[in-house]
Amino acid sequence: AQGLGGITTVLDVKILDYPCHAASLPVAMIPNCAATRHIHFKLKGDGPAVFEKPDLDTWPDIELPVDNIKRINIEDLSKENLSQLKVGDTVLLSGKILTARDAAHKKIVEYKNAGKPLPNGVDIANKLIYYVGPVDPVGDEAVGPAGPTTSTRMDKFTKDMMEMNILGMIGKAERRQPTIDLIKEYGSIYFIATGGAAYLIAQSIKKAQRVAFEELGMEAIYEFEIKDMPVTVAVDSEGNSIHSIGPAKFRSI
Template sequence: MTEIREADFVDSIAEALQFISCYHPPDFIRGLAAAYDREESSSAKQAIGQILVNSRMCALGRRPICQDTGMANVFIKLGMGARMVSERSMQDLVDEAVRRAWRASDNPLRASVVHDPLFGRVNTGDNTPAMVSVELVAGSDVAVDVSAKGGGSENKTKFAVLEPSESIADWVVRTVETLGAGWCPPGVLGIGVGGSVDKAMAMAKESLNEPLDMLELKRRGPSSKTEEVRLEIFERVNALGIGAQGLGGITTVLDVKLRSFPTHAASLPVALIPNCAATRHIHFELDGSGPAQFDVPNLSDWPDIVIEQSRIGTRRVDLDQLDDAEVQSWRPGETLLLSGTLFTGRDAAHKRMVETLRAGSALPVDLRGRAIYYVGPVSPVEGEIIGPAGPTTATRMDRFVEEILAGTGLKVMIGKAERGPAAIESIARHRAAYLIAVGGAAYLVSKAVRAAEVVAYADLGMEAIYRLQVEDMPVMVAVDSTGTSVHDTGPALWRRT
């Protein structure tokens, strides 16, 4: 019987989590580079280019690809001929690995897990507990898939029980069309069909760990009914014109994964889980000979792409001199380079600010004529001003927009993905604007930050309000002061169905 030492198991998972925080899988980079080469939309091509540049920077600097370093998902296949030499539970062992990975001094990761989902929602501080799945299988080895799943894509998970005669492809395409851009496309769709409710979800999640092979599938053609469905969904979703970051373009998904399992004759359970542009996962096996080893990807895997910050047509904006004329001159799809003072604030900070306004009290920061960035950054390491600091999904702040704009005089909001109708109405009413930074380019964005300090709500941790000084931070106008949204006009232009 193969004996797996506790230390080898924990060390391997901890190192895997650190590894995937910094390195995209090589097959994902190849798929993204191919999408960059064939992209026809200039806005989407620019976004994909930023994601690729950010990915290479993270590989070189060994820093997180995204500020949302995700929830740890660990799928374990324990061979019946293997024995874990430990008296602790599998959950305890994995949690120790997660705790070690998230608290690593040379590359600290952002703790995003809250302990009580119903009431206090207090951050656990070390990203535990992990989401652990254990399956007993034939063999004498232990196979492990480790992934880190960000909240933006996880929040777009969908499930339905269709009638057995319904089309899975039709449901997936209709559903993806309603997801918006909060899952940070281009990415991968994981689909689980059959089994029970929980089985379908597990299959969808686990399928996201499979290697990307859509380019090969398109080249050789489908060889099974399952591959036919995968290819159909791939083509139809990309024909929606959603594009990178929802800006409109020819590539929304890089691959579609599909797993199925026998189910009840009256049921057709279907789970859909998207993976974002910060797709992070790795597979390893333990045979009792020691911990897993991970090979650093070759830098030649990344294409040579240079993001020109001084390209013609890019406008530089002084955030310390914002006025109505400046904001109202911006147009959807226009690229801006921001310099000056920028405040941060996301869900918890917005909730607290609105409660303060309702109580008739003054806020701890003056937002009149200012810009706020929806971000929860990673803690910096030595030599950094701030850790990776990419945008979070803006729609979660929609419920606060009217009261914040009316009560503070805020002029500009920066996040990722689209805004809802009510938020857009408020933006137009107050002649404000909403800008987007590229989700999946967190390390690249952080390099535009010249100074950072917490100025309010320090107890909220990564959700505290920071005052940043930025220089040439790249953003795009998503909603202008009239309420016109690039997330409406862009996809409509590129839709092919």
């Protein structure tokens, strides 16, 4: 689930018990990611919480309209033609993108405020920024698992990034309204990649190299060369958000 509606969010929960004093009544849950995924329940001390299994017939039949998938060379994208991509479009991206997570964004803004160019001649203007911290490759891999991180954490940096003329962003989860307004104001775009599919996404990454802030390790800025990376337009250049439209559409089914 990508926060677009639907009734599946938790796919797996592992609870590990560990020797401790019984009076502490310990309970631990470790979610994969805290982004808008939670459940409410009460523990009354009279046994485990029980949840009713959902009716599988509740799931609607969904078929991916393969004919509507758009293959796009990133080199052909510009602020002038981003308007051709609409919220909900499924896109296969090919070309070069840059990565940046929290730590890299913080450094980028520090360099911007100091009036300094980014190290090694890195230029984020007219680039797609992928919110990811990739795992080191194994064997002949270009990169290890490289799934998106939660985009809302980068909202506080978005105005600075827009002022540096980035083309758009790739991540997961919704954006706050001020960020959506900035995307519309600057004619930008926000794609979502599938959370939890880090290994599969990595198959679309053909080359990877660190290009700035190597001291940050996996949070350094990388340049990825990608081929048919699957993404969905989550906020288009007109400010339409799939995280508003998607749930409303599902509720109407």
